[in-house]
Structure formats: structure tokens, C-alpha cells
Amino acid sequence: MDAPLFPLFADLNGRAVLVVGGGAVAGRKVEALLHAGARPRVGAPQLSPALRELAEAGRIDWLPGLFDTRWLAEDVWLVIAATDEPVVNRAVAAAAEAQRLFVNVVDDAQLSRFHVPAVVERGALQIAVSSGGAAPMVARHVRRRLEELFDGAWGQLAGLAGRHRPAIRARFPDTGARRRFFDRLLDGPVLDLLRRHRQADAEAAFEQALADEPPAAAGSVVLVGAGSGDPGLLTLAALRALNQADVILYDRLVSAEVLQLARRDAERIEVGKSARGHSTRQEHIHALMLEHARAGRRVVRLKGGDAFVFGRGGEELQFLRTHGIAYEVVPGITAALACAAHAGIPRSPPRPRPAAAPGHRALPRFAGHAGLAGAGRAAADPGVLHGRGRAGADPGALLLDAGLPAATPFALVEKTARAPTNVVSGQLRQLADAAARHAVQSPALLILGEVAALADELHWFGAAPLPAAPPASSPSAKTPPPTLADAA
Structure with missing residues (x-):
């Protein structure tokens, strides 16, 4: 499916639902519908013993015979x-679609317009857990x-919160205050008292939490x-902050998958x-x-990577301190380290091997950089990372x-919002041509x-690194570049 399903809990109490099919699968659907208070109508030439018993007890209506559009x-x-005849199932789906009725065709996600999820009921x-019909066994595993x-x-x-809902809404008409009340409630003793079957004490603790004066929103x-x-x-800690945030100020490199973990009703502002x-x-x-913090909101300043690496986190903390705003920092795994790890590139060289294992080549040590000075020496240290600059640089x-020697190995790691998408490897003399x-x-990282x-040798995530130079068989292939030994 191109679009995700819209999650929905339907109130079917007292409402008619048509089930076409009279076998075991239809029987399971009917049991679930009865549990929800629906009035199932089962259309089929014959009924299983379990369904026949329900019909005789008057709990379901039986429509005997082959599928008839008048059943809708x-x-x-x-x-x-829920029949074992694909032709019949398609006919039911088409007839329901024509009348704008939501239809579920068992084991056929393409024909279904709603799906029955795996449910944990307390x-x-x-x-409810759903895979959109693509992998029901995965949904069942998650449910377990x-x-x-x-x-x-x-x-x-x-149930306790439901009984006290009018009082909660009257006590905390503001959504933010109501949310903070439930945060305090869940951190308190009520849940533990319920686990110990001390319902009266749990009720008293709930009412006390409702009566207590909430702390001022800071x-x-x-x-x-x-x-x-x-x-x-x-x-x-990052996940906890996202779940508690009232406002999220996020950078453009923050992935959609990370934002989806935040509270649904948090205000999101791209900065x-x-x-x-x-x-x-x-x-x-x-x-x-400053505006949102002074209004008593919990603000998350969400930055790609780590807030203190190539960011302006220190500047932002100085501003907050100057204006008396409470702050804290949750470190992240900087993209420089994460992308290198995804590309299979360690931050420091491994210990030299005594000999090459069968089927493997010995990796030469980097030579010739010890005497370099200034920027060249800094760049030659194994594992130094550089961000790719502006266009034209x-x-x-x-x-x-x-x-820096022309034969210095490089890896250029192109990064999407979530992970590396391409890794190009070669020698420094090939860098500009390879990037083009x-x-x-x-954003891309140069290692x-x-x-x-x-x-x-060590790539494990995604496709293998792309070569800097064209294949040798290509008409545009040039003379093979020098080896590492040429750098000495």
C-alpha cells in the first residue's frame, strides 16, 4: 500500500454487519463482532455447527443461499x-464498494477497505496492531x-480514569495541564496499588492526585x-524528551522516522x-x-547528530542561561560516527595482522604523513572526518x-536523513572526478x-562502495592510480 491505514476504532454496538461465508473463518469473525455488540448477518448456503448453534439461539441472522446483492x-x-471462493469474495467486495460500504476480504489486502487488527484488550x-494486511503474522507477534x-x-x-473523566476535565480544562496530571498520576502509586488488588486504596490515591494543587508550569x-x-x-533520554515535548523545533536533517516518535499533539516547527x-x-x-519556554511549555530543540558537534548548541545554551530558562542536553550519536560505522569504516586503524589470511590481502599501513605540517598533517591522520563544503569547493x-599524498585513501559517504545512501572510495587524486x-x-562526509x-573490505550496510574511477573496460578509463606505496 502506498499510503498508511487510518487507525480507527468502530462502535458497532447494535449495528448490523454482513458476513458472507459459513465456515470456521467466518465463525471467528462473527465471534469478534458479537464481542463488540454487533448484530451479525451471516449469508451462506450452509453453516458450520458453531454458527448454526448461534443462529438457533437467535444471536445471528442467517441468510441462506448464494451471495445476493440484496443482502447489502x-x-x-x-x-x-470470508468464503473460500475467490470469485465470490471479489463479487462481495465489488458490491460493497458500489454502495460505499467498508469491506474486509479475508486474506486479500488488495480487495479490503478495512483490516481487522491484532488486539491486546485490557x-x-x-x-491494536496492524500490518495493513501485508504481514498478519508479524502483527500477531507484536501483539504477543x-x-x-x-x-x-x-x-x-x-476504567478508573474513565469514571473520573468529567472531574478531570473540569479540574484541568487546559490540555497541557491535563497531560501533566496524567504524567504525575502514572509516576504515582495508583498503578502499583491496582496490581496489588487494593482497589479502594487506588481510588483514594487517584482522588488525592486529582485534588492536589499541581506545581506551577515551568x-x-x-x-x-x-x-x-x-x-x-x-x-x-531522547525518546523520553520527545514524548514529553509540547513544542519541537527541528532541523532539516532530522528524519521523518524520528519525528514520528514524538508526541502526536506536540507542535512541530521546522527551523x-x-x-x-x-x-x-x-x-x-x-x-x-524563549517565547514557548516563557509560556510554560516544554521545548525540545531537536538537532541532527549531536547538538554540540557542528551545531550551535553552545550558543543556544548561552542565550537560555542569559534569559533564565532552564535547560538540559541529551547527547546524540553524531552523524560523522554513525555514517562511518554504517560504511564499515572504523575511527582508528585495526592492529596490524601478522599475515594475510587465505583469500584476503594484507592492508598496507599508511606511510609518508609523519612529516606533514599544518592542515595537511591534520587531514592525514587516520580517520579524520571532514564535511563536504559548498558547491564549487x-x-x-x-x-x-x-x-597530502595523492594516493591517500578516501571514502566519501553521502548521507540521507536516515542512513548512508552511497559510499565512494578511492585515492585523493580522484576525489573531485569521483564526486562529480x-x-x-x-550532506556528505569525507573520510x-x-x-x-x-x-x-568491511562494508555491511546497503550496497558496496562505488569505485572512484570508471571500470577498466570503460572507454574513458584512465591509467590505474598509484598504490599506497607511491605515497611514501
């Missing part, structure tokens, strides 16, 4: 096709994991490093900077942080002019030194 009466709300609390995480006390807590700012864009690399396009001035970012020429030939786009040569 005006009072039918949903349709489920009283009033229901957690959730069953372990949420015990029956969560359902009791949902605005604050958290600088959060979003890492390389892979949500799996977020720290637990990205770009060397080539629209940029948000730093003064405006400062003003936004040629870092290769600058490094060569500084005295492979149309490397910013220099002997560790860069390990990209060809």
Missing part, C-alpha cells in the same frame, strides 16, 4: 467476505510482545541530538538551515525557544596543496587515511 441492506454498516484499554508488557492493571487504570528547553536519523539509534536554500536565522530560533585540491561522476550530494580503504 440499507442498515448494514460493514461487510466481511478492559477499556485496547491496543505487548501482552507481556501490559497487565490487567492498565485496564483497571483506564517552561524549559532540552537540546536533543537526533543522531544520524535512524530511530533505532536514539537514546532512551532548518541550508547553504543553498531557505534558512531560519539563529536569532529567530532563539526567539522561538574542491577539498581534494586543498588537501593536495597542503602536502557519482553526483554526490550534500581520509588508511581506515578509509577499509570501506571496500
